[in-house]
Amino acid sequence: MSDLFFSDNVVVRSIPASDTSRWVVTFDNYGIGHGFDRSGFGQEFLAEAGISALHVMGAREDWYQYPEMGEAMKAVRQATSGAERVMTYGSSMGGYAALRFSDAAGANAVLAISPQYSIDPRKVPFEKRWIQDSRRIRWLPEIDGRLTSAARPVVVFDPTSEDGRHIALIQADIAITAIRLPHVSHPATTYLGEVGLLKPLVFQTLSGELDGPSFNRQARLARRTSSLYVSNLAQAQPGYRQELALSLARLSVERAPGNPLVGTTLARILSRAGEHDEAIAEMERVTALTNGDPNYLVHYVNALMAANRPAEALVTAREVVATWPHMAHLHAWESAVLWGAGQYDAAIEATARAITLDPQDKKYPRLLKNYRQKRAEGQAPWRWVRRWSASLGRFRSGAAS
Incomplete structure (x- = not known):
């Protein structure tokens, strides 16, 4: 060499x-x-x-x-x-x-x-x-x-x-x-x-x-x-085919229980179907399987957020951000978890960090404006926060390969 x-x-x-x-x-x-x-x-x-x-x-x-x-x-x-x-x-x-x-x-x-x-x-x-x-x-x-x-x-x-x-x-x-x-x-x-x-x-x-x-x-x-192919077919199903999506996702995990990608897909579809306890259990299995790989911890946090459990999600979200502190979208994602946990000032600070890291992204200033407006009004709109959390918390490996 x-x-x-x-x-x-x-x-x-x-x-x-x-x-x-x-x-x-x-x-x-x-x-x-x-x-x-x-x-x-x-x-x-x-x-x-x-x-x-x-x-x-x-x-x-x-x-x-x-x-x-x-x-x-x-x-x-x-x-x-x-x-x-x-x-x-x-x-x-x-x-x-x-x-x-x-x-x-x-x-x-x-x-x-x-x-x-x-x-x-x-x-x-x-x-x-x-x-x-x-x-x-x-x-x-x-x-x-x-x-x-x-x-x-x-x-x-x-x-x-x-x-x-x-x-x-x-x-x-x-x-x-x-x-x-x-x-x-x-x-x-x-x-x-x-x-x-x-x-x-x-x-x-x-x-x-x-x-x-x-x-x-x-x-x-x-x-x-291929278990991965079946898993991807599950993700591609429209909302009105939720039962088919769940059936395909479960089949993919049965075929390859050791594949964390298919387990993550199953958890995401379970969350969308309102099966939150099962989704969280699946992501706990995946995180154990991957020895706490932060790529999969993102989805564990999202499953907890979908289940209205932000306080439990916060420690893990901070662990993910500490792994990749240079990634602006993860600070914005953390802000949604913080807001859901009632830490409003910390959520505003996390969004400000996202803006500093990527000042050209227009969605971060909009997010900051919404936080400040809701803070002034004394509101904590939970559905809005969960939507932002899911959209900002991306699977890094899937998009970074």
């Missing part, structure tokens, strides 16, 4: 195998970790498979908008000079980079799973999942301009989510091999891993042997064995 390029923003880490005729160049997904004292995306998997890899690691979730990326990609090309196959590979934010840097890396294959075209609000006003980051990042036209790729990228995505809109923009710039998998959610990497198709996809794309239509059919057929 050696670092071929190193700056404050980006590292290119080389982990060659015995076969250096094939290289995979990976890019981080959102939330993989800050700094460089960590593994690169797919590092263990590629090493175990005996595939030489270059891991391009960003210091933060900046969608690789670093001025030194040209130099980093020069190091990639030098390291892979003479190789028969070079593939860029990433998921979500990493999928964005796999597409954007494929030419600069000298790639003749690209695998992008659930990528974005961009998250620049001027280009994709529909994209709200990483809105605080998108407004913070300085978008570089030499990286985030019109997309080009000499290779024909393989792009896997769920067309029923925002990802479908990104792929339409990608296809307006370049030709791709599109693998469309409805209701597998974001990122599709999770589904592919569950049904055992991620490894074949990587290997076949790298070798150039992938038959896109055939793989697409195989991946769609595999949905019948």
Whole structure:
């Protein structure tokens, strides 16, 4: 293992195998970790498979908008000079980079799973999942301009989510091999891993042997064995199909009780159905299963809030915010919990922190205005607070991958 390029923003880490005729160049997904004292995306998997890899690691979730990326990609090309196959590979934010840097890396294959075209609000006003980051990042036209790729990228995505809109923009710039998998959610990497198709996809794309239509059919057929797919179908049901949604959600948990994603979906649907005790019990099971992972604690708090138990939710909400103090929407979410618990001044202070962290978001000043107005009137409108809590408390991993 050696670092071929190193700056404050980006590292290119080389982990060659015995076969250096094939290289995979990976890019981080959102939330993989800050700094460089960590593994690169797919590092263990590629090493175990005996595939030489270059891991391009960003210091933060900046969608690789670093001025030194040209130099980093020069190091990639030098390291892979003479190789028969070079593939860029990433998921979500990493999928964005796999597409954007494929030419600069000298790639003749690209695998992008659930990528974005961009998250620049001027280009994709529909994209709200990483809105605080998108407004913070300085978008570089030499990286985030019109997309080009000499290779024909393989792009896997769920067309029923925002990802479908990104792929339409990608296809307006370049030709791709599109693998469309409805209701597998974001990122599709999770589904592919569950049904055992991620490894074949990587290997076949790298070798150039992938038959896109055939793989697409195989991946769609595999949905019948997927707990995640059933769980996503449950979430997609309209309100008047509540019983079907509950039935599907319970089935998904029966199939994979150890999958916290499907347990969380069941809890959310139970809360909507007014089955609060069962929803809370399910989230307690999920939080134990995940050793208190803050991503799932968000939903535990939301289940308690839906059950009108804000005082119990408050300690856990503060734990979540302490984990990610830089995320404005979590401070606003905490404010709703504080307000529900009767801590009105603390709720106003938490909203002010959200505004400081993300001053461009217009909903936070509106929330602060409402709090101050209700405080002056001596009101504590519970339904209004619960609505804000549910809308502001997002599942970080699901949107940050």
